[in-house]
Amino acid sequence: MIYKLTIEYFGTEFVGWQKQNNGLSVQEVVENAIKSLTKQDVILYAAGRTDSGVHALAQVAHFELPDLYDPHKLVASLNYFIRPHKVSILSCEIAKDDFHARFSAKKRYYKYIILNRFSSSVIYENRVWHVVSKLDIENIKEASKYFVGKHDFSSFRAKECQANSPVKTLDKIDIIQEGDFIIFNFSAQSFLHHMVRNIMGTLKEVGDGKIMPHTIKEIIDAKDRSKAGVTAPPNGLYFLKVDY
């Protein structure tokens, strides 16, 4: 049986999705909970392997088990074993035999939140990128349009990125301002490693007036990571959902 889980987590508490030797990962926490419940070792595959500090509102992951468990009961039982870690299983369903959380994904959605004001936030601590300098949102919106579509995103790709090709198709970047919050919504079939954070770091520099909106085209064409802006911090980034 293939079990498909939808998972929320608070990324600040973890070294990232993927199991690592240097700290606790979301994968490890959920795999351990499955083992506590079923006494079986499983491997959990996620739609998006988020970095340390990156949150997920509805990550999707799958694992295989020979036995049949009631999916609804599994949610409550796994959450019982996961506590007190900052992971919440939102739902579980039995998927088709050929379902793979990563390879079956048709579209992935990310959200990035900037808090643009002088003082930091205690309620949204670790949940936003706090930017003090007043950003020019109209310039950011204009700049964002250059990213949409099919491009070689080498200028926005982490060195460690394992993707076969740097060419990706970004479906959209929607930008909404709500008070001091600026919320960016991204969607694409797939993203390069650090792609959203590197685009965000670059858009922030556009907002600061350090990069002009039309320069984005040149930065993309350069296919050179050093031409783009810094990598934005992980704490403003949320893995939102996946379409299959």
Add this chain to the structure above:
Amino acid sequence: MIYKLTIEYFGTEFVGWQKQNNGLSVQEVVENAIKSLTKQDVILYAAGRTDSGVHALAQVAHFELPDLYDPHKLVASLNYFIRPHKVSILSCEIAKDDFHARFSAKKRYYKYIILNRFSSSVIYENRVWHVVSKLDIENIKEASKYFVGKHDFSSFRAKECQANSPVKTLDKIDIIQEGDFIIFNFSAQSFLHHMVRNIMGTLKEVGDGKIMPHTIKEIIDAKDRSKAGVTAPPNGLYFLKVDY
């Protein structure tokens, strides 16, 4: 000089706004920071004295000092002394001599957030009321209309309420659904103690089908606290802002 502060705080960490013997209050934290900076004892008056667990996105409070401080520098200095407590001073201005954060307030705004799904949230922990039973939002919206306007709110008033009169004019309750979140926006010149939480507890019972929407009118007319629903938990409640 009258200094007007706008303050964000994470209510879970405090016994409430007001100074008390049984734990740390927001008032105490900010008064202590003012003392550390100015070496003067001040009394801080807030627009709304929130209960333990209730958050504020933009509470307003004032205090008096004989000396002139640069308001912008005061923000950074107070935040320095407040750390690591979960309070953030957002802004400071010199107010008119007759300004009083509580008595000059023309309108107060509160927000209440319900998370309506099976599993609890780790990202919004302590920041929403987690309700598992599926709520009927149309019935809640219908019921909410009975509260708007000028009423004797005795059925929704805490025993400890110190207001002179139970008659208040509720300007609006706007209800928005965003995924599993139900967001309620309240505004009125002033509220009774626990009024928003008692209305929310009652609306939740409407959503559960235990109270019919049209029964709200009878509950209001009864002027009897025991006829209304429970007091909703504080963690879903946010003091939003004040108009002067």
